[in-house]
Amino acid sequence: MGSLLGLRTCSARRGYNRRMARVMSCIPRTDEHLSRVLIDTLPNPVCIVDSRNRVRFVNRRALGILGDMSPDELVGHSLFEFVAPEDRERAERDLERCTTHFPSNPHEYHIVDRNGERIPIVVTAAALACGKKDECIVCVGAAQSLDMSRGREQLPHSRGMMYLDILRHDIGNQLQIILSSIELLMENKPDECKQSELLSNVLEAVDCCQKIIGYTEDIERLVVEPLRPRRVDLAVRKAIVGIYEERADVDLQASLGVAEGTVMADRFLESLIKGLINELCECNPRKDKWVSVDIDETETEYLIEVSDNGCGLQPNSDRSIFNERNVQDSPGIHFCHAIIQKYRGRLSILEPVLKTPHRGIRARITLPRSESSRIS
Missing domain, CATH: 3.30.565.10 (Histidine kinase-like ATPase, C-terminal domain)
Structure with a gap:
């Protein structure tokens, strides 16, 4: 599976994304049922789309945003049916780029909810790890998380803190996906040299994620603690x-x-x-x-x-x-x-x-x- 957010943000080494791209391209295609069971447990709204941006699967959190339809009824609908008209062209370009490389920043759009109201969202995405690149995971940052971050705009360095706050919410998803990738590597048993390299990179990514989570939680406490x-x-x-x-x-x-x-x-x-x-x-x-x-x-x-x-x-x-x-x-x-x-x-x-x-x-x-x- 792919990363839900480019890890360059939490790695000082410039070549990390390129290495992770090579890592993910080596992971064998997994059983779809296993993938969907994992994604359904993630705390953020997540959906899988095909190469034509048609919905193939949505988790329970995404259903609350995309409408009253059941998961089966949503299958086949274009993801961009739910994006505000003024954001659709930009969203299509961004998602197309996500199928060829890992994004370094989240993308912000608006969607139209079941009541016709425009909701700000943050989307991060990456291609699934298969040579055909025929599927893409799309992760939607929780709207309430973004609103909470925007409420801090009067604070110093609010833009950096906003991105760190968004990253903290999405990074938990990434940890689960990376750790599940380790299990898949063990099950598929590639050659020992490659397996060692893959495991080393994945564990480094996990360590970076954990550090970022710690920093952002400390920043939250720092903001409210009196001098x-x-x-x-x-x-x-x-x-x-x-x-x-x-x-x-x-x-x-x-x-x-x-x-x-x-x-x-x-x-x-x-x-x-x-x-x-x-x-x-x-x-x-x-x-x-x-x-x-x-x-x-x-x-x-x-x-x-x-x-x-x-x-x-x-x-x-x-x-x-x-x-x-x-x-x-x-x-x-x-x-x-x-x-x-x-x-x-x-x-x-x-x-x-x-x-x-x-x-x-x-x-x-x-x-x-x-x-x-x-x-x-």
Whole structure:
């Protein structure tokens, strides 16, 4: 089966979609009854259409949107009968492209429900894994999920948060499909070398899905949790201890020049510091990698500087890994930006710490002092 949403959003490796396309093209055609039983249990509205966009199967959630007909009565109807007239031409083009490659973004349309009302939906789709490409799975993002996301438009970075929220709802479907693909691989027993490669890619996809789900759930909690005075020096210490416990591949160095520094933050302060350290570790290919964490202060701010001995930012990258607009490169960095924005701070990239061929990244988090800790 195909992916219900392109996983490039949750993978830092650019070639992931191409590899997944090769993976899915190798999976043998499955029993249709098994496929439909699986799809019928998915939480989002899903339907299967043929190469002419005629409905072949709809799950129970889709029936509530497409009309009063039974599943058997819907079979043979064009999917675009239910799309608003002004969106049909664009929807046909988008779905046609989905049969040849994995979409990198969800497509937004309107459908006309049984009462004649226009409902906004988000559609993601991909070709089923068969050489003829004669079927396509279409997954409809829950309309109420989209409405909830749009209600957050006054929040910082709402567009990125909206896409993450939509992804969180669709990613659960994708996990079920990927895991069922593992079972099908085991049943069909391809050659051992190919089987190992397929399983490795599928498990990586599952791991990416789980990380994305975790980030989006944290962002939801981040939005509603109130700010309170937090000790920034203690947060840095806890983050360093946490990294020591979780990672054995990095040497941590620390210089804590602040005692009892207070900022207005929440329980995600440690997550912010740990997240930035982890991002540098993931970008550093060296076996002898180290990360330095320093904290300093000015009259109005605290400065948390994190640097490493890695290869630094790639030429012409425009510092993209730390660009809050480029969510596709790293959901972790996007989460860091969301936290910093809430704390009214900023994340900046300084000149490399090492003047050698292995020039590291040097990132600084700047957080304002709380009123009680300002130096008069």
